[in-house]
Amino acid sequence: MVQELVNYLIQNLWLAALVAGLLLFVLLLLVARAATRRLRAPAPEAGARSAPSSARSVQLPGGAVRELPGLPATLGRAAGSTIVLRDPAVSATHARIYFDELLQAVCIEDCDSTNGLYIDGQPTRKNVLRDNARITLGATTLTFRDGGSAPPARGGASQGTPP
Numbered sequence: 001m002v003q004e005l006v007n008y009l010i011q012n013l014w015l016a017a018l019v020a021g022l023l024l025f026v027l028l029l030l031v032a033r034a035a036t037r038r039l040r041a042p043a044p045e046a047g048a049r050s051a052p053s054s055a056r057s058v059q060l061p062g063g064a065v066r067e068l069p070g071l072p073a074t075l076g077r078a079a080g081s082t083i084v085l086r087d088p089a090v091s092a093t094h095a096r097i098y099f100d101e102l103l104q105a106v107c108i109e110d111c112d113s114t115n116g117l118y119i120d121g122q123p124t125r126k127n128v129l130r131d132n133a134r135i136t137l138g139a140t141t142l143t144f145r146d147g148g149s150a151p152p153a154r155g156g157a158s159q160g161t162p163p
Helices: 002-040
Strands: 057-059 065-067 073-076 095-100 105-110 117-119 122-124 126-128 134-137 140-145
Touching: 073 134, 105 117
Parallel strands: none
Antiparallel strands: 057 065, 057 140, 073 095, 095 105, 105 126, 117 122, 117 134, 134 140
C-alpha cells in the first residue's frame, strides 16, 4: 500500500510539474507575443500629430478658401476628406498633406490616386509644399497657402528636398 501511495504521488508530482511547466510556457508565449506586437506596431506617421496651428489653407478654383484646421489633412472626393473636391477625376482619397518632422516642412503625398498628383505642373508622389504652391488633382488646381508658423528647418539650413 505504501508503495502504491509513493507511486501515485510521484506520478501526480510529475503530472503537476508537467501542468505547471505547460502553464509557464503558455504564459511566456503570451508575453512574447504581446512584446512582438508592440515591436511590430507601426510607428506613428511623421504627420500623425498635428503640426503647430497656422493659417494654412487651400484656395479652390473660383477663389474660395478652405482652412486646414490641422495636419494631417486629406484631399479627395470622399465625404470624410478634410477638403472635399467634386471632380470625377479626383480619387476618393487622392492626397494627404502632413507635417514631416524630419524635414521640418509641410509636405504632400499622393495616396495611390488614379490620375496622379502635380505640384507646380510637375508630377510627384511626395513633395514639400511651399506657400503659393499649385496642387493639381484630376482637373482641379488648388493653391496652397501657408501662414508661416511651421517650425524652421534644423540648423538654419534650407528645407530639404522631398524623399
